[in-house]
Amino acid sequence: xxxxxxxxxxxxxxxxxxxxxxxxxxxxxxxxxxxxxxxxxxxxxxxxxxxxxxxxxxxxxxxxxxxxxxxxxxxxxxxxxx
Numbered sequence: 001x002x003x004x005x006x007x008x009x010x011x012x013x014x015x016x017x018x019x020x021x022x023x024x025x026x027x028x029x030x031x032x033x034x035x036x037x038x039x040x041x042x043x044x045x046x047x048x049x050x051x052x053x054x055x056x057x058x059x060x061x062x063x064x065x066x067x068x069x070x071x072x073x074x075x076x077x078x079x080x081x082x
Contacts, residue, residue, distance in 0.1 A: 020068050021046070022061040026053040029068070031060055 021031045026048060034045035034056055048055035 018065065019062045020065055022063060022068075023048040023050065023053060023055050024057070024059050024061055025055040026050050027061070028053070 020029050023031050030049045031046045034047040046060050
């Protein structure tokens, strides 16, 4: 039986190694699996839940949480105006 301490160490390691999945179109962390059978019967498909984006596809961007900085809305508005 695994001790409580080793379970805690395993959980901390898992949290530290988690990656953030970004939509390749809007660059936001709003992806979810598109279907329930993704990866089993069919290749993994991802869908962006952002209303303005609408991306559905197999490709996503994976980043380390410490390297990802959420842009504030003023930065996003400046990009849209250009």
